[in-house]
Amino acid sequence: MIYADNAATTKMSEAAIKRMIEVANENYGNPSSLYVFGQRAKEILEEAREDVAGIINANPKEILFTSGGSEADNQAIISAAELGKKKGKNHIISSKFEHHAVLHTLQKLEKNGFEVTLLDVHEDGLIRPEEVEAAIKDETCLVTIMYANNEIGTIQPIKEIGAICRKHGVVFHTDAVQAIAHLKIDVEDQNIDMLSASAHKFHGPKGVGFLYARKGILLTNLIEGGAQERGKRAGTENVPGIAAMATALKEAYANLDENAENTRKKRDRLIEGLSEIEHSALNGDATKRLPGNVNFCFEGIEGESLLLLLDDKGIAASSGSACTSGSLDPSHVLLAIGRVHDVAHGSLRLSIDEKLTDEDVEYVITAVKEVVEYLRGFSPIWRDLTTGKKQFIL
Ligand SMILES: Cc1ncc(COP(=O)(O)O)c(C=O)c1O
Incomplete structure (x- = not known):
């Protein structure tokens, strides 16, 4: 896990x-x-x-x-x-x-x-x-x-x-x-x-x-x-x-300096790896951010489905959407930084600490790539985007 x-x-x-x-x-x-x-x-x-x-x-x-x-x-x-x-x-x-x-x-x-x-x-x-x-x-x-x-x-x-x-x-x-x-x-x-x-x-x-x-x-x-x-x-x-x-x-x-340095390296590798996913974007400044925070939007998917499938792969992460309140409203934070509703829905937050190993980092990158691709495979929004019915934003 x-x-x-x-x-x-x-x-x-x-x-x-x-x-x-x-x-x-x-x-x-x-x-x-x-x-x-x-x-x-x-x-x-x-x-x-x-x-x-x-x-x-x-x-x-x-x-x-x-x-x-x-x-x-x-x-x-x-x-x-x-x-x-x-x-x-x-x-x-x-x-x-x-x-x-x-x-x-x-x-x-x-x-x-x-x-x-x-x-x-x-x-x-x-x-x-x-x-x-x-x-x-x-x-x-x-x-x-x-x-x-x-x-x-x-x-x-x-x-x-x-x-x-x-x-x-x-x-x-x-x-x-x-x-x-x-x-x-x-x-x-x-x-x-x-x-x-x-x-x-x-x-x-x-x-x-x-x-x-x-x-x-x-x-x-x-x-x-x-x-x-x-x-x-x-x-x-x-x-x-x-x-x-x-x-x-x-x-x-x-242990602040040592832990922060260690965590930051892993954060940056995660950002690098997840940026390879097409039509994705990091939310928030790349460096003026907490050492352990990674937050992405992936166009054409729902954050909730992403979380459930990552859970199946043994990864506990979070999405910005207020799913716990039973509402499908996207995160007020992502809307505040200017993400539109459709994009804000497909968000993923990984908040890591120094205990995450380099192998874990690579596993997470691979798992997220697989899950995003899988979900896009039957996403109506993704189909509209790829057929030109809708314009890509990211
Ligand atoms: C920025 C921020 N403020 C306040 C809180 C609330 O803290 P607590 O869970 O201790 O009440 C949280 C918890 O998620 C938080 O992230």
Whole structure:
């Protein structure tokens, strides 16, 4: 079995599993309890907070543990919106290809009187900082732009966007769920005010993540109750999960350069191999993308059928289409970069890590070529394209 869907989720690392079990076994006290048992759990929590903060050059007090990326995104955006409202500012800037955790939160705010500007994404999958600046107005209270896109892996000019926000006194949040553990992040150097992360994307456990919020940004509670997380996120902390997340993150950063280099080579070979398929195109810039992301459109096929046939060949991959929701709508990300519906339907995302062997890479290239050819063999769209009834786009 070849697992090429690491952007969906990752396998937990041995070290993270070990840490999770160890903490669950030995330190099951409630961190809010005053006796030693509880205090040891509290220490573990604070050690994890220091580790996480150190990695992104933040202060531990600026880290809030959450149930994952979605919660962190929701809390960041709602907090900045509430802060804006108090100052009479009700305009938010984001982009058309954000994750739904961001887009749906923004839609909710729009219903509550906020004005949202969703910036266009260029064909290369990148947002232009000057367009962010042009969209800022006196009422702007938040800019939220993802660090790296979850489908096409393109890496945004975060530092430049952050500098623009700082210049205009606007809070800058970035959803770094796909970027963290793959790229070096420094919230100070990159002018980031808020950042979301999720452990299951970097070989940590599911259902745990964190929000970085710069000192001075007052957070709005999404969950009311006890005084955990400095009173900003109620509920007994997931101590084993949080400890395992810190372990996974430290592990990722200890091997970052080596893993990224290794993965990048395999990514580039996959891109080279799949580009040989006629009427295909890579989605997003070829180099300003995550080390493990490959995303292609193949004209004349349906992404869902491609995935099922690849599954038969032992390859777990993903397509951009929202098939899980039962809808046949193509990916909003591919539409945002200008792919037309027919083309966007035939997409394939491979999100690999350093564990993929060179043999696996060659096997995947061969398998995708075979499956695309097979599917085109009985595709009515392909027939129309090859008989000249329809024009090729790619
Ligand atoms: C860019 C991005 N943001 C947010 C999320 C949501 O994270 P979680 O699954 O931890 O809620 C994901 C997960 O797919 C993601 O890729």
